[in-house]
Amino acid sequence: MSYQTQTTGTTSWTNPERCPFCDAGLEDGGWGFIAHVRANPQCSTEYDMWREQIAGDMGGEWGG
Incomplete structure (x- = not known):
């Protein structure tokens, strides 16, 4: 799934x-x-998208 995020600032x-x-x-x-x-x-929403994007980078389940 592809997501686009909108950043209002740095x-x-x-x-x-x-x-x-x-x-x-x-x-x-x-x-x-x-x-x-x-x-x-x-x-x-941004946090959920971030977690989905990094899910494959971490072995096993992450509790954060």
Whole structure:
């Protein structure tokens, strides 16, 4: 399945205090990120697409 994402600005995958999809500030890079994704439908969609794209890169099941 092919997906197209729309980025409204530059996001960072290196700063765990910011959402890599919308660049919003997070309380923390662990549970704070999960809570943010669950509360924001656009980020949830982007996260699901990202997980699907990398699924073949990881051996076994990933719990993240």
